[in-house]
Amino acid sequence: MKSRAIWQIFFLLVFVGYMLIWVMLPTKTYKLSWSPKLNKRLNSTYFREQGTNLLLFSFPLMLVAALGCVYLHLDKRSNAQSKSYYDSLRRPVLAMSSLGIVNSVELTFAAMFIVLMIWSLTNYVYVSIKYPFMKMAGMEAWKMDFRSVSLRLGYIGNTCWAFLFFPVTRGSSILPLVGLTSESSIKYHIWLGHISNVLFALHSVGFIIYWWAMSHEMYLMLQWSSTYLSNVAGVIAFVLSLVIWVTSLDRVRRKMFELFYYAHHLYILYIFFYMLHVGVAYLCMILPGIFLFLIDRYLRFLQSRRRARLDSARLLPNGNMELTFSKDPGLSYNPTSILFMHIPSICKLQWHPFTVISNSNLETNKLSVAIKSQGSWTQKLYTQLSSNLDHLEVSTEGPYGPASSHFLSRESLVMISGGSGITPFISIIRETIFRSRESNGKVPKVVLIAAFKNTTDLAMLDLLLPLSGTPLDISKVQLQIEAYVTQEHESPVEDAKKQIETKLFKSSPSDSPISAVLGKNSWLWLGAIISSSFVMFLLLLGFVTRYHIYPVEHRGENYHYSYKLLWDMFLVCASIFASTSAIFLWQKRSISGEGKQIQNVELPTPMRSPSSWLSVSDHREVESLPHQSLVQSTNVHYGARPDLKRILVDCKGSDVGVLVCGPKGMRHEVARICAVSGSAKNLHFESISFNW
Secondary structure (H helix, E strand, C coil): CHHHHHHHHHHHHHHHHHHHHHHHCCCHHHHHHHHHHHHHHHCCCCCHHHHHHHHHHHHHHHHHHHHHHHHHHHCHHHHHHCCCCCCCCCCEEEEECCCEEEEHHHHHHHHHHHHHHHHHHHHHHHHHHHCCCCCCCCCCHHHHHHHHHHHHHHHHHHHHHHHHCCCCCCCCCCHHHHCCCCCCCHHHHHHHHHHHHHHHHHHHHHHHHHHHHHCCCHHHHHCECCCCCEHHHHHHHHHHHHHHHHHCCHHHHHHCHHHHHHHHCCHHHHHHHHHHHHCHHHHHHHHHHHHHHHHHHHHHHHHHCCEECEEEEEECCCCCEEEEEEECCCCCCCCCCEEEEECCCCCCCCCEEEEECCCCCCCCCEEEEEECCCCHHHHHHHHHHHCCCCCCCEEEEEEECCCCCHHHHCCEEEEEEEHHHHHHHHHHHHHHHHHHCCCCCCCCEEEEEEEECCHHHHHHHHHHCCCCCCCCCCCCCCEEEEEEECCCCCCCHHHHHCCCEEEECCCCCCEECECCCCCCCHHHHHHHHHHHHHHHHHHHHHHHHHHHHHHHHHCCCCCCHHHHHHHHHHHHHHHHHHHHHHHHHHHHHHHHHHHCCCCCCCCCCCCCCHHHHCCCCCCCCCCCHHHHHHHHCEEEEECCCCCHHHHHHCCCCCCEEEEEECCHHHHHHHHHHHHHCCCHHHEEEEECCCCC
16 A cells, blocks of 8 residues: 555656646746756757657656556556545536536646636736737737737647547556546546637637738738748648537537547547647647557557457347457456447448446456447347347457446445446446455445336346356345336236347357457556657657758758658657557467467357346246346336435445436436435445446
8 A cells, every 4th residue: 555655646746747837838937947948958959849848748648657557557456446535525516417527626627727728828928928929010019919819829729638638548547547437537528629629719710810800911821831830731720620629519419420420530630730730849748648549549440450259149128239259368357347349231430339247257258248229320230130140240449447446345335327327337236246256255235226218128137147157146245126117107017028039149260259459467568568659759759850850950951840740740650550569469479379269158048038027926936046136136116216315315334335327317416416415425426427
């Protein structure tokens, strides 16, 4: 525990120092005192104008990312058993449709970030007016001030971009250091995206007004200077940002997901022209987020080249599905993880995330995901699985999930779900089953409150137990299930005749079990990729600058400003490609050797859905002990909704974890109860949402 505290203090100090640089950046002290001294020492013949920003803005976060991998590797086992030290700070304080559920830590950091934005803009404007770097003869002072404000708004937007890509880096080593996953922090990406787009829009409109109405130099919009930044690249980036921004608005994204999905991939062109517009010095300020995102994206590409071995599918009466894949025994993941899937026979471009419901300890050779049949993509998948299909080509990325399952160290757990929101809780229940089988296994008491619309939706409860054929003793698990069927007042007798259809698939020689993209010690190998690729980039950049760029500038000639940026982008991509490919190929040999030893195992087909015993009054003899225990632990309520406030207020114990997954209204209601309830001190809230 002492070493863990030392690691955390180190990361905190580096982060505080990093943020201090951002605070000082727009000030008079930095511009007139710090910057000249740093540039004199760091902007050498090897890095030129990039040296200072590489040291101050790129190096700290790349260091944290690399050392964070080592920390996560060492903390892998102990962290899974430990409680979160920030429970009181993570208590929800706001639940709004526009912002989602916000806790005190998020609110504090959001307020600090807004203050940083205001502070930066105020100081930038003050310094640019007091010490203008560009004067135009005959131009009135207020017009120059207008231009300065428009310019500085772009600087503030660049600050947002320094953090924009961290939330969408799925295999991030930075997010787990603060207890986040890419799925739980996607809202930060949305917030930063909106703020940066507003700032860039004001920046662009401000310059259009300046050129058109004040300086009468509209031709500058199409200027591509060889000695300064490219204005036309900025215009192109602005148009692309508007397309991405409009199509990502909540109403557009929900109604036209495919439009949002394809338009969002314009970010590749957007980044390219954005970098050409800001130049190499400002690129170094936002480089860590983009660098780490590119590593993650390339690793995902390499992993997706493999075809996953699909063993079986369970088709539920309500139209939902469970897909079971072969898995490398060395692949481990925590509950509530997700797996991204690509099925070319449905769509050659789209990837979709689904909840992993299996447990890597309980089912060492299998990985299962649950899929709700809604939308055209999943409906096409259900149709294919219902046919006489004997093989399905599937590519996967992941699984991605939290670095720990600290909620399992609670005294008790209350899990509240609506509809398919039950799926992440299935993996938690399976984890409690595994831990209860250990000699010193201590598991929390689990209460599952599951709300469904129709009786057929009760079939989701069948997924609580794996379809593995392995005898399971769940008598040691303190499990209570309260299922609510909200739109029916009694159980239709004919539902008891509905069965789960189980289908087995043949494997292809090209199919392989799902495995970690970098093998068992994935965190260590990721740290090796981050450190080696960044060092390689610095060495190559220093070599190119010293022996190619510097000689040209030393002769007094002009080296095209955009060419420097193109060199940076090329060297970043080349370094990432070389380092990542080498380590991936090294690991692939051991992974492929182990995967060949795994063979398909035929799975038993149940005679009847166990949920059918829950939906009829005459209890039949249940086929197996686990199903019998499950039925005895389940109460079904028809025509009623769960009284969430009463359930939570009545929770006994000093350490109760409250997990909720389902519709936005349900999550917000539970968050408000945990925030204002008289007994809220014993309730530790956590929302699980996969809505992007």
